[in-house]
Amino acid sequence: MVSYKGEDLNGYVISAPPVLYFYSATNKGLSWTEVQEKYPVEYEEWYTSRRYTKPPRGESYQDMLQRVLASIHKIINENSENVVIVTHSAVIMCVQCYLTNTPFDKMTNFKTSNTSITELNSDLFL
Structure with a gap:
């Protein structure tokens, strides 16, 4: 920042x-497409509840929001x-x-x- x-x-x-x-995994070397392909279940869970669900090797938007x-x-x-x-x-x-x-x-x-x-x-x- x-x-x-x-x-x-x-x-x-x-x-x-x-x-x-x-x-998130995207800023750890994976594109969103690669995340979706590599972690389809986790990606779908995150996509439908992105505020509170943590993507693989990442943080939830709520975690980020608290820090921000x-x-x-x-x-x-x-x-x-x-x-x-x-x-x-x-x-x-x-x-x-x-x-x-x-x-x-x-x-x-x-x-x-x-x-x-x-x-x-x-x-x-x-």
Whole structure:
């Protein structure tokens, strides 16, 4: 995770461990197709209940959400200026489902493009 503070990117950069990251088999060398082929039962269970089911060698979206929300709260509490957080689409979709009370099987409603910007007000997290 990288967050930028200040009015522009000439502010200072805070680097942090990858706490705003989704750990799954796909970022351990397998594509989603390979996961589906190699672990069909587990994949189907995860696909139908992705918020609470852990994919093979991964974490559930709920596990990730707990880590992400703790990190976001820490960032909000330690900063009074605007902050930019750089993260992955899965994290953004998960947080938006949480904030809008949307079932996680509908998370692709919040799909983002690469390098897109999603703006969220810190008041949503209080």
